[in-house]
Amino acid sequence: MEDPFFSPAEEVGAKSLYLFLKDDRLSLMTPTIREEKLNPLSLDFIGPFKYHQKQNYSFKKEPLAKALGQNSHLVWDITCGTGSDATLMLFFGLQVVAFERNKIMWALLRDALDRAMQDPEIGHHFRDRFTLIKGDPRVNSPAERPSAVYYDPMYPEGKRKALPKKEMRVIREVVGDDLDFNETILWAKGIPTSRFIVKRSLKAPPLNERPGHIYEGKSTRYDVYFS
Ligand SMILES: C[S@@+](CC[C@H](N)C(=O)[O-])C[C@H]1O[C@@H](n2cnc3c(N)ncnc32)[C@H](O)[C@@H]1O
Numbered sequence: 001m002e003d004p005f006f007s008p009a010e011e012v013g014a015k016s017l018y019l020f021l022k023d024d025r026l027s028l029m030t031p032t033i034r035e036e037k038l039n040p041l042s043l044d045f046i047g048p049f050k051y052h053q054k055q056n057y058s059f060k061k062e063p064l065a066k067a068l069g070q071n072s073h074l075v076w077d078i079t080c081g082t083g084s085d086a087t088l089m090l091f092f093g094l095q096v097v098a099f100e101r102n103k104i105m106w107a108l109l110r111d112a113l114d115r116a117m118q119d120p121e122i123g124h125h126f127r128d129r130f131t132l133i134k135g136d137p138r139v140n141s142p143a144e145r146p147s148a149v150y151y152d153p154m155y156p157e158g159k160r161k162a163l164p165k166k167e168m169r170v171i172r173e174v175v176g177d178d179l180d181f182n183e184t185i186l187w188a189k190g191i192p193t194s195r196f197i198v199k200r201s202l203k204a205p206p207l208n209e210r211p212g213h214i215y216e217g218k219s220t221r222y223d224v225y226f227s
Pocket of ligand 1: 102152153178
């Protein structure tokens with residue numbers, strides 16, 4: 001029998017991206033999802049937040065917590081994407097203002113955030129400390145200045161031996177490369193009173209000049225620029 005989640009593509013066009021509701025969740029279908037018979041992409045904050053609650057993180061050892069520093073209270077995640085890093089920063093106790101300029105990713109994030117806000121156990125964290133803004137912070141930024149700016153753009157793909165995670169391949173299909181990273185870095189480094197954190201894979205060169213400090217994880221590192 002034909003899978004009902006793959007047949008609508010015939011109607012919309014196999015090359016189309018489209019959003020649909022599945023079990024009251026906004027879900028995305030793309031050509032890659034269709035061709036590789038992956039699950040439609042929807043985003044979720046509740047599962048990851050509850051997962052973090054069960055971990056015994058030591059804030060003195062977690063590279064992202066160290067990169068954010070003990071005195072950070074308000075972080076702008078200017079590349080929200082799937083919201084995974086933003087959720088971790090929220091779990092660390094920060095107030096998070098997250099920006100996403102891609103309309104499709106933003107719609108998926110908004111849907112996940114609406115569900116998270118209604119969760120009886122953890123909804124208050126999202127209601128009280130998480131703000132999602134549609135757009136680019138260079139155009140549309142709140143007046144309150146952050147203590148940290150977090151940046152994780154989609155870099156042009158280098159030569160890879162292994163394929164990136166399925167979710168990241170789908171996101172690349174939706175957003176493409178963030179080719180304006182030089183301009184964004186220049187802007188972010190000009191924000192007063194902030195530390196600027198750039199997420200990189202462990203072996204990649206710094207995106208900008210030498211960072212003030214580097215915090216390394218298993219496969220990722222955080223380059224921190226102090227202003
Ligand atoms: C690599 S993904 C971010 C992954 C994210 N850290 C996570 O935890 O899923 C980059 C995302 O940032 C968005 N983006 C890139 N530059 C942006 C900007 N200047 N303003 C707003 N969104 C941006 C892209 O549309 C894309 O969804």
